[in-house]
Amino acid sequence: MTALASWRDTPTRAAIVEFVEAVSGDGPRHVPVERRVAVLDNDGTLWTEKPMPVELGFILQRLAAMADQDPTLRDQQPWKAAHEGDHAWLGKVVTDHYQGDDSGVKVLIGGLLKAFDGMPVEEYVDRATVFLDHARHPSLDRDYRDCGFLPMVELLGYLADHDFTCYIASAGDRDFMRVISNPMYGIPPERVIGSSNALRYEEDDHGGAVVYESRPDFFDDGPVKPVRIWSRTGQRPILSVGNANGDLPMLRFTGGRDLPALRMLVRHDDADREFAYTAGSEQALDEAAKRGWPVISVRDDWSTVFAETP
Amino acid sequence: MTALASWRDTPTRAAIVEFVEAVSGDGPRHVPVERRVAVLDNDGTLWTEKPMPVELGFILQRLAAMADQDPTLRDQQPWKAAHEGDHAWLGKVVTDHYQGDDSGVKVLIGGLLKAFDGMPVEEYVDRATVFLDHARHPSLDRDYRDCGFLPMVELLGYLADHDFTCYIASAGDRDFMRVISNPMYGIPPERVIGSSNALRYEEDDHGGAVVYESRPDFFDDGPVKPVRIWSRTGQRPILSVGNANGDLPMLRFTGGRDLPALRMLVRHDDADREFAYTAGSEQALDEAAKRGWPVISVRDDWSTVFAETP
Structure with missing residues (x-):
């Protein structure tokens, strides 16, 4: 399959290809493999977030x-x-x-x-798996597991082919996203960064259990995103994609003083094939325009939004 | 090089080989690749911790x-x-x-x-790198970068060859260990789990910085270890190695109800080649004896402790 097959031949696609080829090539913008870290928001960036997460x-x-x-x-x-x-x-x-x-x-x-107070993490994963095996989107005529954006899945594959290490960095619940990250995106659980309630370890005679407490550990949005990305990866990313105001600090943090950077926003402007909305993304879209960050238009940049379902 | 070349032909070595072959083979104790997670303490397990960390x-x-x-x-x-x-x-x-x-x-x-209050994480890494490039052990006649236990480095390689994903899980400072984890052990920064001070994100015109605060985030020891392992990996490990009482919950957590497990302790009993001490490990050694967990004797199980220095 051609790389980025569901992307139209637009300046956005060209910007992605130009950047990825530059950092993985031998030229002046080369970035060593171990520093090719990409972070991508989930809700509204990798899959649909409407009518509700x-x-x-x-x-x-x-x-x-x-x-x-x-x-x-x-x-x-x-x-x-x-x-x-x-x-x-x-x-x-x-x-x-x-x-x-x-x-x-x-x-x-x-x-x-x-x-989920007192629930062992492994029971939570089992319950979330059952839910996600049956949950169906209310209007898109497909299961939630089929609501991933095909062009973004292709982007993840294209980045992996160029030796990027890709992480999800989302305000969504970390352990919930871990259930679908590998089957939907090829991202293993250890590369899912997200929000979580606090956890504690309880001993028993069978190896004990890590269980949720009824208080938050952190909410991984806004300025917390760069902190969580560092904590988890020990790296500053060079590529980031988000879609909302809460992604701005993550996008700003990308690259920093020393590294090349590609920061992008998904704009939901396709009421026919997905949804059209800007609420919660106004500042992010303003800043992208001001700084010249590529904006991925669902309507204009993607020839296909969702994979065909079986 | 033969696998585990610096290990003597002892029951400890045999237990390692038996377990790794069983979980990576096709028999009844087979564990799928994505669940072959190993966690290893650092100070006193992968490198020497005396006379002080x-x-x-x-x-x-x-x-x-x-x-x-x-x-x-x-x-x-x-x-x-x-x-x-x-x-x-x-x-x-x-x-x-x-x-x-x-x-x-x-x-x-x-x-x-x-x-390190207010210091950007990347400056901390630079300073730690300079320190570790020059730090020399006070009595072992070698640089600290050469104080890794060669048999443990071989064990990490042996596990990787059998498709294990290995993490450091240590009470040591996460960002400090990240400096040496890849060159010494082949473990990349995203697979280093450890203690950390709290962090915050500060904006500036160059991508901002993640900086340390003057309060702890967590101290990754005792019952915090299973919590941090889950948070970082989303998995229950099947193999763990520690050397002190603070490693006990991590060892107990390994395997759980459903998975095969190998839990081991390093015993420092070689005053000639390294150090001999049990302070801080008494409970762990008692529990290992009670449960039949293999104990790795520096004196008896290792033919070589440290790699030859250039």
């Missing part, structure tokens, strides 16, 4: 199951909305968030932190 | 440099000891620690947290 569906399913078991939870949010399948409440949380009111987000996070 | 020399050098610049620091510990080259104070800190008195350790850590 996939992970939220998993959490809501869990909250609903908790409310099924414990009727006292049914009167309080977010269990109430999960139990009643009340998408309007969730929609309002998101709308309020974009208008600067995070009171709903706090209620949601409060539930989220309790949803 | 190498990293401590680096911190003391930095504290002494701070006291050179700021005379007011010369009256307070640990700057006073660093400035005066007072090894007796440090020796007492260690002795007190083993006797359950950590007041000195706290003073030392207080200095350590201030030693």
Whole structure:
């Protein structure tokens, strides 16, 4: 298969090829293999994030199951909305968030932190696997596992072929993303950087277990992204792709004083094939325009958005 | 070169070969490649930790440099000891620690947290590299970079040849170990798990910097080790090697309910070629004896301890 086959012959594609050939060639912009580190956001960058992040569906399913078991939870949010399948409440949380009111987000996070309290990480992975094996996108007529952007999967392959080491660097839950990162993107679990609740080790007679606590460890967004990327890789990346304001520090951090850099944003401008929205990406798109970072237009740069499903 | 050439033909070596062949063969104990994860402690497991961890020399050098610049620091510990080259104070800190008195350790850590406050991670790496390019062991007649245990380097190579992914999992400073992990052990920076101070991202016009704060992020020892191993790898290891009590939870965590496991301890019992000590390893050695975990005797299992130096 031709590299980047689902990319149209546009300046964006040309910028990618020019950069990757320059850093992997013998010329003045050569970067040694061990420093060819790429970081890519997940929700909205590698797969679709509308109408809501996939992970939220998993959490809501869990909250609903908790409310099924414990009727006292049914009167309080977010269990109430999960139990009643009340998408309007969730929609309002998101709308309020974009208008600067995070009171709903706090209620949601409060539930989220309790949803997996005390659960061993391996049980969480098993449950997330079952969820992802069955979850279907509400409008795209495909399973969530088939909602990855084919051109981005091709980009990951193209980078790997040029000896890049690619990481996911996302605000999404790390252990949730680990379930799909290898089958969907060829990225193994140790190269998934994301948010997590705090963990503790509990001893037992069978090797013990690492279990979630009901408090956050970190939320991997905004200025936390460069910190988490360093912590996990010990490297400054030379290529990064995001789609939202929270990706800006990661994009700025890329390259630094000494290394060549390619920073890109995905712009969702294709209501026919995916979604069209800019909410949450305004600053990022402004800065990309100002600095001349390539913007990947779903409508213009991609000949195909999703792989054909079996 | 024959695999494990510096290992004598002992039951310990036989246990390693038997396990590695079983999990990488087609028999009932086969483990798929992606689950062949090994974790190894560093100080006292991959290289010598006596008379003191190498990293401590680096911190003391930095504290002494701070006291050179700021005379007011010369009256307070640990700057006073660093400035005066007072090894007796440090020796007492260690002795007190083993006797359950950590007041000195706290003073030392207080200095350590201030030693790199506000320093960009890349500057720290540069300084650690310079230190490690010149640091020489006080009694072994070799540079610190030549203080790796040759049989353990061979073990890492043997595991890699059988498609294991090997990580360092150590209480040592993560970013310090990253400087030597690849040249000494063939372990890249993204596979070094260790302790770290907290980090923050600071913007500037050149890609910004990730800098250290003067507070700990985590100290990667005891029950924190399984947590950090999961966070970094998303896997439960099947092989682990340590040498001290702080490695016990990591060893217990290895394998778990479902996977074959090999857990080993290095026993320092060779005063002629390295050092002989058990302080800090008593519980670990007891548990190894109780559970039948192989104990690697420096004296009996290794025909050579260190590689010949150029």
